[in-house]
Amino acid sequence: MTGPGQSSAAIADRLPELLAPVLGPGLRVGRVEPLSGGASRQIWGIQVHGGDGRKHELVLRTGKPVDPDGDTSGGLNAGMELEAASQRAAAAAGMPVPAVLCASDDTSALGCGYLVSARVPGETIPRRILRSATPGARQRLLAQSATALAALHAADPDSVLGLPEHDPLVLWGDWMDSLGQPSAVFEVALRWLLHHRPAPGGSAIVHGDFRLGNLMVDDSGLAAVLDWELVHRGDPLEDLGWFCVRAWRFGADDRPAGGLGSIEEFVAGYERAAGRAVDRDALRWWQVLGTLRWGVLCQYQAHRHLSGQTRSVELAAVGRRACENEWDLLELLAEQGIA
Incomplete structure (x- = not known):
């Protein structure tokens, strides 16, 4: 079930353009599925096929679409670019984190900020x-x-x-x-x-x-x-x-x-x-x-x-x-x- 302003089809349509600078041209999105999300983020599992034939299992994290009533996080939540920078700093220091492919606080592409990272298999529950x-x-x-x-x-x-x-x-x-x-x-x-x-x-x-x-x-x-x-x-x-x-x-x-x-x-x-x-x-x-x-x-x-x-x-x-x-x-x- 997608949130307001976001749909699997819309995400699949825009992702190749967002990921091309990292994964190269000719990308095709094979699967977009909502994963469990929290009170402030929506999370999607993405499968992308590269122009070189490689398959990439990714995770897309998006901020909730802009709420007309204002910020519902109480001002605590970091932007997507700050999340990405923090993850990269953590990785450089030796903490295991998903590899970040791209991130932006610009809402023009998906209607909200986004962060795309490699999908790490395992259990979180x-x-x-x-x-x-x-x-x-x-x-x-x-x-x-x-x-x-x-x-x-x-x-x-x-x-x-x-x-x-x-x-x-x-x-x-x-x-x-x-x-x-x-x-x-x-x-x-x-x-x-x-x-x-x-x-x-x-x-x-x-x-x-x-x-x-x-x-x-x-x-x-x-x-x-x-x-x-x-x-x-x-x-x-x-x-x-x-x-x-x-x-x-x-x-x-x-x-x-x-x-x-x-x-x-x-x-x-x-x-x-x-x-x-x-x-x-x-x-x-x-x-x-x-x-x-x-x-x-x-x-x-x-x-x-x-x-x-x-x-x-x-x-x-x-x-x-x-x-x-x-x-x-x-x-x-x-x-x-x-x-």
């Missing part, structure tokens, strides 16, 4: 990954995830022009105020974060949504890191804390680091790869912030549905999970001595 993985495979994927993040964070953030940078407490505090859905737990968590803020842990390219669901996994483990729309410049511990948020364990609460293993194992792997120590107290702070952030984002998705801005059962289902984050925050704050 978290519960399938966790259900099928042996203990050894989980340990390997956990170590690979830590190593991949260390590689990304070693890249020079100045090498990617236009990376947004924000104070996360100001950002999420403003979001809470703008939604007009007061939560006593969220307010207490924000107050705790304000009073226990750690010293800055450096400045790095931050993926922004590093977790199962955004990782392509094959028989060898981590095949590629996907979904770069939340990339920004910030503290590298943000990615580590987000990976450890309870929501991203997908029911495997005995393995708090991404549903794969212990937080200590994950951090130790990151330290070995990065060559520097991780402040455990600072990491816990970022885990609290990540939990608050996800709770606020759940509220936001509910608001989009209930306000009529974007009617969606998926958004409504995500929105009802805000209360889960309230519970998780209470548990995290209790561990810090706040009953």
Whole structure:
């Protein structure tokens, strides 16, 4: 099912022109199929036959068509050109990512920005990954995830022009105020974060949504890191804390680091790869912030549905999970001595 302003036929008609500078003339699009997308991107599987007879399996990511009511991402989403530049910087640093063929924020070709990359085979659905993985495979994927993040964070953030940078407490505090859905737990968590803020842990390219669901996994483990729309410049511990948020364990609460293993194992792997120590107290702070952030984002998705801005059962289902984050925050704050 295509979104408004986009169709398989229209994409197939325009792609040869977009890809010719990279793959050469005489291209023919053999297949265009919608893949699972998120709240801010549409994703298509593309098969392209080259003029030289070669077959290319590609992925097209498009921004949603321009909404007449304005930006529905809350201003968080990177443009396609920034996504592409970030992926290329990550690849140069040693993080496995899909090879980018072309990207543009120009909406004239497809009615929205686009990014075309090589298709990496594997599995992304978290519960399938966790259900099928042996203990050894989980340990390997956990170590690979830590190593991949260390590689990304070693890249020079100045090498990617236009990376947004924000104070996360100001950002999420403003979001809470703008939604007009007061939560006593969220307010207490924000107050705790304000009073226990750690010293800055450096400045790095931050993926922004590093977790199962955004990782392509094959028989060898981590095949590629996907979904770069939340990339920004910030503290590298943000990615580590987000990976450890309870929501991203997908029911495997005995393995708090991404549903794969212990937080200590994950951090130790990151330290070995990065060559520097991780402040455990600072990491816990970022885990609290990540939990608050996800709770606020759940509220936001509910608001989009209930306000009529974007009617969606998926958004409504995500929105009802805000209360889960309230519970998780209470548990995290209790561990810090706040009953």
